[in-house]
Amino acid sequence: MKISFFKYQGTGNDFVMIDNRQNNFPKVNTSLIEKLCNRRFGIGADGLILLENEEIASNLAKPTDFRMVYYNSDGNQSSMCGNGGRCIVAFAKMLSIIDNETTFLATDGLHHASILDNDSISLQMKNVAEIKIENDYVFLNTGSPHHVMLVGDLENYDVKKNGATIRYSELYGKEGSNVNFVKQLSENHFALRTYERGVEAETLSCGTGATAVAIAMHAIGKTNAHHIYLDVEGGKLEVSFEKDGNSYTNVFLKGSATFVFQGEIAW
Numbered sequence: 001m002k003i004s005f006f007k008y009q010g011t012g013n014d015f016v017m018i019d020n021r022q023n024n025f026p027k028v029n030t031s032l033i034e035k036l037c038n039r040r041f042g043i044g045a046d047g048l049i050l051l052e053n054e055e056i057a058s059n060l061a062k063p064t065d066f067r068m069v070y071y072n073s074d075g076n077q078s079s080m081c082g083n084g085g086r087c088i089v090a091f092a093k094m095l096s097i098i099d100n101e102t103t104f105l106a107t108d109g110l111h112h113a114s115i116l117d118n119d120s121i122s123l124q125m126k127n128v129a130e131i132k133i134e135n136d137y138v139f140l141n142t143g144s145p146h147h148v149m150l151v152g153d154l155e156n157y158d159v160k161k162n163g164a165t166i167r168y169s170e171l172y173g174k175e176g177s178n179v180n181f182v183k184q185l186s187e188n189h190f191a192l193r194t195y196e197r198g199v200e201a202e203t204l205s206c207g208t209g210a211t212a213v214a215i216a217m218h219a220i221g222k223t224n225a226h227h228i229y230l231d232v233e234g235g236k237l238e239v240s241f242e243k244d245g246n247s248y249t250n251v252f253l254k255g256s257a258t259f260v261f262q263g264e265i266a267w
Contacts, residue, residue: 007260010083012204012234020050030075037073072198080108080143082207086121090257108143125251138216145177146212154183159202163195188225204234214239
């Protein structure tokens with residue numbers, strides 16, 4: 001059997017994208033998903049994303065154009081992926097499912113997105129109300145769980161070693177957490193590097209991680225800005241939000257989402 005696929009990347013975070021509106025993809029075959037994401041024996045990607053039809057449910061406030069189903073490169077279905085969310089919007093545009101605006105359903109709920117100029121996509125993320133602030137780190141969930149901490153020498157920091165130590169620590173148990181290491185560049189400008197669970201390595205970018213860093217830095221008073229610029233290893237992202245009491249609302253992640261190539265692979 002052959003699988004048609006499309007490869008997309010968002011600031012270096014890359015994904016195998018599959019049009020599964022006919023429900024032909026064997027979703028329970030985790031070893032196949034892991035193989036497709038393998039960079040030596042498959043296509044190669046940080047994750048695999050299925051675009052599926054979504055029936056309009058009566059309890060949803062807005063009609064949805066499609067459903068996003070996300071898998072980490074280890075083959076397991078995972079929580080929300082911000083860069084993947086932007087990439088699936090570009091994919092839906094290419095498939096002529098949408099024009100320049102969309103509302104779609106992901107594992108953490110509804111997301112609205114707009115396609116801007118120069119392959120840039122603005123994606124609305126979930127509101128954040130619960131933030132755990134400790135002496136040396138911040139923990140919050142932006143669709144995926146994120147541990148955020150400032151470090152002194154970000155450029156030379158051992159992200160894989162230290163990220164894995166925190167990810168597998170008793171602090172987060174079996175489920176684990178993504179881990180972000182941060183350096184402040186100016187009042188509203190930060191650099192970050194992210195260790196992603198499920199990939200079990202550093203990735204060039206993490207959208208939910210960038211969102212978490214922006215909100216965490218505001219929550220601990222490192223910035224008063226509501227529009228944050230973020231340098232990731234694969235490019236640049238922007239996060240904007242509003243503060244409503246203890247909650248962060250109207251959270252938007254903005255950055256590029258780019259088609260790389262398409263093909264077929266036998267399995």
